[in-house]
Amino acid sequence: MPKRVDHAQRRGHIIDALVRVAAAEGLHAVTMRGVAAEAGMSLNLVQYYFDSKPQLMHAALERLEQQSHERWSARLARLPHTVTAHAFIEAFCAEALPTDGPSRAFHLVWTSYAVLAMTDPELAAQPFVEGPNRLERQLTDVLRQAQAAGELAADVDASVEAARLLAMSHGLGTSVLVGQRTAEAAKAVMRHHLIGLFGLPAEV
Template sequence: MPKRVDHGQRRAHIIEALVRVAAAEGLHAVTMRAVAAEAGMSLNLVQYYFDTKAQLMHAALERLEQQSHARWSARLARLPQPVTPQVFVETFLAEALPTDEESRAFHLVWTSYAVLAMTDPELAAQPFVEGPNRLERQLTAVLQQARDESAADRSWDAATEAAHLLTLAHGLGTSVLVGQRGAEAATRILHAHLDRLFDPGE
């Protein structure tokens, strides 16, 4: 009886190989042949699951986003309940900082993809910004609820603050990736901003 193939597992194995190559050498160094070698597969087998490098790279982004969301959910589940809006947002944005090997790989691949997409029409055609858009909508909803339920007079706009926070977090994440500052310093900067945002006296 022929061995049954788990296609989902094979796709995941190929994607993980891409992430390892990208994390070690940069996304510009990723080729279908390099991914095949890292995965221990033939090039034809990789191309059976992913027709083009752009398709493979987009699949990798989707998987990394799912893993990032799972890490965030796990962080949230470990917190004492009920979770305050500020702690919820802090936990949410902590995933935007490359503080360990997994989150570093995620941010390195995503940032590299965004840079390559600026000059590669095939990559730019992929809807890779939907992930960040989804995060921004989710963060906006949390901030809006916190603003509406606060006894303090909060004059800030939830959508504007959500964009501001995500931009700050991603900028700090990039500064960690390039060695401008450490993860702890970036986390302190982020917390300081949130302390001002949620200051009950504001």
């Protein structure tokens, strides 16, 4: 009886191979042939699952975003049941930093994809900004709930602040990737901003 092929598993194996190559050499250097070699498969088999490099790159981005969401959900589950908006957002921003292998790979691939999409119409056509849009909406909701609970000043524009927090976390993440500062130093910068935002004592 022929062996049953798990197509989802095989697709995941190919995507993981792309991420490994991209993390080591940069997304711009990725080729379908190189991914096939890393995956231990033939080029024809890789092309059976992914017609083109842009399609494979977008699939990798979606998989990395899903894994990032799973890590955030796990971190959220470890927080106390009653948690302040300040603690929630600080945990959110800490999770957004490249502090280990998986989160570093996510930042490298996403940032490289964004840069390449600026000059590649096929990449730009893919809806790769939905992940950041979703996070921005989530942050906006948390900030509005904080205002309703009296944790955050009523005159703060929640949507603008959510955009600023996301931009700051992206910028700090990049600074960690390029070695400008350590992850702990990046967390300290974000912590300082959140203390001011929530009007907390400086020693907190």
